[in-house]
Amino acid sequence: MPYSLEDKLVVGISSRALFDLEKENQIFVEQGVDAYTKYQIDHESDILKPGTAFPLVKALHNLKADGKVLTEIIIMSRNSPDTSLRFFNSIEHYGLNISRAALLSGAKITPYLEPFKTDLFLSPQVEELFNIIK
Numbered sequence: 001m002p003y004s005l006e007d008k009l010v011v012g013i014s015s016r017a018l019f020d021l022e023k024e025n026q027i028f029v030e031q032g033v034d035a036y037t038k039y040q041i042d043h044e045s046d047i048l049k050p051g052t053a054f055p056l057v058k059a060l061h062n063l064k065a066d067g068k069v070l071t072e073i074i075i076m077s078r079n080s081p082d083t084s085l086r087f088f089n090s091i092e093h094y095g096l097n098i099s100r101a102a103l104l105s106g107a108k109i110t111p112y113l114e115p116f117k118t119d120l121f122l123s124p125q126v127e128e129l130f131n132i133i134k
Helices: 022-031 033-042 054-061 085-094 128-133
Strands: 009-013 071-077 100-103 120-122
Touching: 009 033, 009 054, 022 033, 033 085, 071 085
Parallel strands: 009 071, 009 120, 071 100
Antiparallel strands: none
């Protein structure tokens, strides 16, 4: 039986909204994807600090009716699976109920919003949000 999202608020969230990745983003911008990938892999056991949307995600996890969780949180990231283990280690560390992800290896997130039945997408990257509403 497939997992139903019919009665849930589906929230897609970028890894940079969920976690503080400013240092890592600076490495990406200044040194490129190879240096960024190496850094993430070398630090995959280091727990990330909460990002700007972290408190909102925690609050969304607590939305329940008749004992049922009303939200589904999905990581939607342009990171690759190779660089994402650190995110999942941090998700587990904080006890977040996030088990689904779209790890797009640089591809745009927009084409994945509808298939995941996304109601809301959170990102600190304004350019990503503008690409969605165009």
